[in-house]
Amino acid sequence: MSEFATKIKDSILEKYNNTSYELDTYGEHNFICSKNDIHAVVEFLKNEGFIFLTDLTGSHYPESEGAEFQVVYHIHNLAENVRFRLKVDLAQNDLHVPTLTDLFAGANWMERETFDFFGIIFEGHPNLTRILNVDDMDYHPMKKEYALEDETRTDKDDTFFGR
Amino acid sequence: MSELELQNKKAAAFVSTETIDGEIATLNLGPTHPATHGIFQNILQVDGERILSAEQTVGYIHRAFEKLAERRPYNQIAPITDRLNYCSSPINNMGWHMTVEKLIGAEMPKRVDYMRVIVMELARIADHLVCNSVIGVDTGALTGFTYMFQEREKIYDIYEEICGARLTTNVGRIGGFDRDFNKEFITKLRAFLKEFPKKFDEFGALLERNRIFMDRTIGAGPISAERALSYSFAGPNLRAAGVDYDVRVMKPYSSYQDFDFNIPVGNDGDTYDRFMVRQQEIRESLKIIHQALENMPQGDYHADIPSFYLPPKEEVYSSMEALIYHFKIVMGETPIPQGEVYHSVEGGNGELGYYLVSDGGRTPYRLHFRRPCFIYYQAYPEMITGSLLSDAILTMSSMNVIAGELDA
Known part of the structure; x- marks a missing residue:
């Protein structure tokens, strides 16, 4: 791990108490932040040169109670060539997280996509509407409870193939 | 100021200084238009040929x-x-x-x-x-x-x-x-x-x-x-x-x-x-x-990496390991x-x-x-x-x- 990454990591952990850090086996820096801190953490990182928001997406873990949803940010410091992955855990009954559109113009559509597919609400977003799915869809299709195939079908039996 | 307001403000500044005929028209560019080379829709507000604002609609070929x-x-x-x-x-x-x-x-x-x-x-x-x-x-x-x-x-x-x-x-x-x-x-x-x-x-x-x-x-x-x-x-x-x-x-x-x-x-x-x-x-x-x-x-x-890369077909028919690997890879196991x-x-x-x-x-x-x-x-x-x-x-x-x- 580079000196720069260590320095930034230490100051994040010092400043924001609810943050945990893990360096995974693939050499990626993972932070888990609380949703109250995430905006401040990203703003801090942006001032430290992390000016490129690589990716923003969500995932759904229905098994893990109290943290069913996760918002995942990848943020890149181009000068030092360090990439951090930030995660925010959200409980099913409170899917609110602050928007990053005031820091990165590009977060706009990425957040809309995450809202569209997972129903995560980005507070303060200027136009949080569906983007890829049709406007009158009434559910968020990437949630795990929506199976890909119609479960009422009887003409396909995949029991022996581990599905 | 929201993005929309910002756009409107920009548009307003334009109309007052460089008005061509003073009438704002809505132009639907797409979804299928020969010049867009793909399925893109843009709803444009135009004054003559000047674009005052644009709004894209995407997702026409979303395939999940x-x-x-x-x-x-x-x-x-x-x-x-x-x-x-x-x-x-x-x-x-x-x-x-x-x-x-x-x-x-x-x-x-x-x-x-x-x-x-x-x-x-x-x-x-x-x-x-x-x-x-x-x-x-x-x-x-x-x-x-x-x-x-x-x-x-x-x-x-x-x-x-x-x-x-x-x-x-x-x-x-x-x-x-x-x-x-x-x-x-x-x-x-x-x-x-x-x-x-x-x-x-x-x-x-x-x-x-x-x-x-x-x-x-x-x-x-x-x-x-x-x-x-x-x-x-x-x-x-x-x-x-x-x-x-x-x-x-x-x-x-x-x-x-x-x-x-x-x-x-x-x-x-x-x-x-x-x-x-x-x-x-x-x-x-x-x-x-x-x-x-x-x-x-x-x-x-x-x-x-035999457990991820298919073995050659001759081996599948002649050796036990290759057959097992072949089966597992094809079935995704x-x-x-x-x-x-x-x-x-x-x-x-x-x-x-x-x-x-x-x-x-x-x-x-x-x-x-x-x-x-x-x-x-x-x-x-x-x-x-x-x-x-x-x-x-x-x-x-x-x-x-x-x-x-x-x-x-």
Whole structure:
């Protein structure tokens, strides 16, 4: 791990108490932040040169109670060539997280996509509407409870193939 | 101030100073329009030919790739990636293979890396050729397009020798290639490397320093480096604005650190700069292919990972282990480690990323594609507000927005 990454990591952990850090086996820096801190953490990182928001997406873990949803940010410091992955855990009954559109113009559509597919609400977003799915869809299709195939079908039996 | 208010304010400033006929009209550009080269809808507010505001609608060809991927074994996801940026499918395929290889911790032989580099750089040339010749078409210069499409056909002939397909290639496997480069491949590639630069220089001579073309494209649809970074632009569009971010250099994959090449950058981020950056990148790609071909290491064309790479058919019928591995791979029963990886490659349009979460099951638990088109297309209204309608068309074609990648 580079000196720069260590320095930034230490100051994040010092400043924001609810943050945990893990360096995974693939050499990626993972932070888990609380949703109250995430905006401040990203703003801090942006001032430290992390000016490129690589990716923003969500995932759904229905098994893990109290943290069913996760918002995942990848943020890149181009000068030092360090990439951090930030995660925010959200409980099913409170899917609110602050928007990053005031820091990165590009977060706009990425957040809309995450809202569209997972129903995560980005507070303060200027136009949080569906983007890829049709406007009158009434559910968020990437949630795990929506199976890909119609479960009422009887003409396909995949029991022996581990599905 | 919200984005909409900001746009309205910009529009209002325009109307008061440069009114043409004072009447604002709504123009529906798309979803199917011959000049948009794909299914894009833009609702424009225009005053005469001036654009006052624009609003895009996307999602017309959304095919739920991320949901589909959650039901498919790892090796069945490669054909999905073909259909992202279909102008450079091999880069998408190999990006996916490398993501899985990173997850399972497989090391590739040098030869596989070099073979991949050759195919990926050919794909980059094909991608940039389409984009640049179409910029020509949109300025009224059809000639270059017809000649460059002939050259693109030759690249497709080369693909055919390594994978049998032309457009949706599904080239390679997790762990390398399904076959080595054959004689025909090398002959066709060498012929292409010999003849293409001449024809390409002719195409360059038609447009690069053409006064009419320069007057038409310089200053059309500009974006500053700061705004481009804020919008997470990547690839040629970001480099045209003057930021030298290229994944091949920043996070080298597939042995790109072995090759000597330059990253061209522009200055103003306008249509002309985007065109010129792509022109230079084609020349750099040719340099890389030459180096890879001359220094091609000896060795195997696939890694030694029997539980992920299909054994040869003769062995399947004659040896027990091969039969077991074959069965397990085809049925998707290979054990996969748990974990999450993010891997990105420099696609035709910039950083193409794969965020993959595995829970150890036969399919990915979650797969997200970072699609450069989707991310940078949101800057389009900002880039065309205040310009003429014909410049908006040029801006779109020079950004190389590909519907398949945009909507996934």
